[in-house]
Amino acid sequence: xxxxxxxxxxxxxxxxxxxxxxxxxxxxxxxxxxxxxxxxxxxxxxxxxxxxxxxxxxxxxxxxxxxxxxxxxxxxxxxxxxxxxxxxxxxxxxxxxxxxxxxxxxxxxxxxxxxxxxxxxxxxxxxxxxxxxxxxxxxxxxxxxxxxxxxxxxxxxxxxxxxxxxxxxxxxxxxxxxxxxxxxxxxxxxxxxxxxxxxxxxxxxxxxxxxxxxxxxxxxxxxxxxxxxxxxxxxxxxxxxxxxxxxxxxxxxxxxxxxxxxxxxxxxxxxxxxxxxxxxxxxxxxxxxxxxxxxxxxxxxxxxxxxxxxxxx
Numbered sequence: 001x002x003x004x005x006x007x008x009x010x011x012x013x014x015x016x017x018x019x020x021x022x023x024x025x026x027x028x029x030x031x032x033x034x035x036x037x038x039x040x041x042x043x044x045x046x047x048x049x050x051x052x053x054x055x056x057x058x059x060x061x062x063x064x065x066x067x068x069x070x071x072x073x074x075x076x077x078x079x080x081x082x083x084x085x086x087x088x089x090x091x092x093x094x095x096x097x098x099x100x101x102x103x104x105x106x107x108x109x110x111x112x113x114x115x116x117x118x119x120x121x122x123x124x125x126x127x128x129x130x131x132x133x134x135x136x137x138x139x140x141x142x143x144x145x146x147x148x149x150x151x152x153x154x155x156x157x158x159x160x161x162x163x164x165x166x167x168x169x170x171x172x173x174x175x176x177x178x179x180x181x182x183x184x185x186x187x188x189x190x191x192x193x194x195x196x197x198x199x200x201x202x203x204x205x206x207x208x209x210x211x212x213x214x215x216x217x218x219x220x221x222x223x224x225x226x227x228x229x230x231x232x233x234x235x236x237x238x239x240x241x242x243x244x245x246x247x248x249x250x251x252x253x254x255x256x257x258x259x260x261x262x263x264x265x266x267x268x269x270x271x272x273x274x275x276x277x278x279x280x281x282x283x284x285x286x287x288x289x290x291x292x293x294x295x296x297x298x299x300x301x302x303x304x305x306x307x308x309x310x311x312x313x
Contacts, residue, residue: 013057016057017057017058018139020058021043022140024138024141025139027061027063030080034072036069037066037069038063038064039063039143041063041064041115041145041146042158045146046058050173050174051173056166059108060107060109060110061110062112063112064129065111067114067126069113074102082109083104085101085103086101098115099116115195116160116198117160117197118195118198125193128193132146132149133145133147133150134146148178148185149186149188149189150189151174152174152178152185152186155202157198157199158170159206159209160198160201160226163229163230168205168206172206172208172209175203175209176208180212180215183212183216184216196218196221197221197223200222201222224306225237228240235296235298236299236302239296260288260289260292261285262288264281270284
C-alpha cells in the first residue's frame, strides 16, 4: 500500500491524466471525422513507458498533423471552442508551427506540424514519422504514436528546446530505458530530418547524455542557437537572431522594435504590472527597456562565447 500522504496526490494525478487522455481521444475523433490524420507525440506515450511508478503528469494533449492539414485542424479546434493561447502576444519565439497551444477553459491542445529542432520541411517529417509509427489505445481510442527511435529523438529535441526539469528527467529515463542501438537509430533519424545539432545539444544537458554523445560519435555536433538555449542567458537568443546572417536592415529593425515595443498581450505575460490597467501597461515599457539595458551586455557576452566555441576558437 502507498503511504496516505502519497496516495491522494497519485490519485489526483491519475484522474488528471485520464481527463487529458479523454480530451486527446475527443480531438482525434473530431479530426478523423474531418479526414485529418494525427499522431500523439507525448503524454501517455512517454509516461506509460518511462514512468512505471506513475509519477509523470501531463498538462495538455500534444498532437502532430501534416502541414497540409494544419489550417483545417486549426479551424476545427476554433470551431469547437479552442483559441490560440500565445497568438495575442505576437512576439518572436512565442509561437510556431512546432508548437501552438490552443486552450478551451482548462483544457489545452498543443498542435504541431513539425518538431522544434528539425530543419527539413514539415511534409518530410510527417511522412517519415508516419511511415514508422506504432499504435496505442488512449482514452478509449486507438491512436497513432511515434515509433521507438522517434520517441527517443523527441526526448532529446524536447530537452534542447526547453531544458527544464521535466524534459530532462524524461531524457534521463529514456537513456536508462533504451539501449545504445535504439539511440543510434534515433541519432540517424535526427540526422535524416535535419535535427542532429538539436539532438546532440539536448543529450549534453544531462550527465548520462554526455557519455552517450561520445558513444554515438556526435560529441562535437551542435549549433550556436541550441548552445544559447542551453545557457538560458536572457537576451542571448534574441541577439543571435538580430545579429545573425541573412537579415536585411529592415528585418533587423523589425526584430529590435518587437523587443523594445512588444504587443500588450506579451507585456501582460511578461510582468504583472502591465495587467494593472492602462497606466500599469504604460509604465511596464520603461521597465522592459531598463531590463534590456541590464541584460543585453550579458547576452552579447554569451553570444560571443557560443560563436567562438562553434568556430573552434
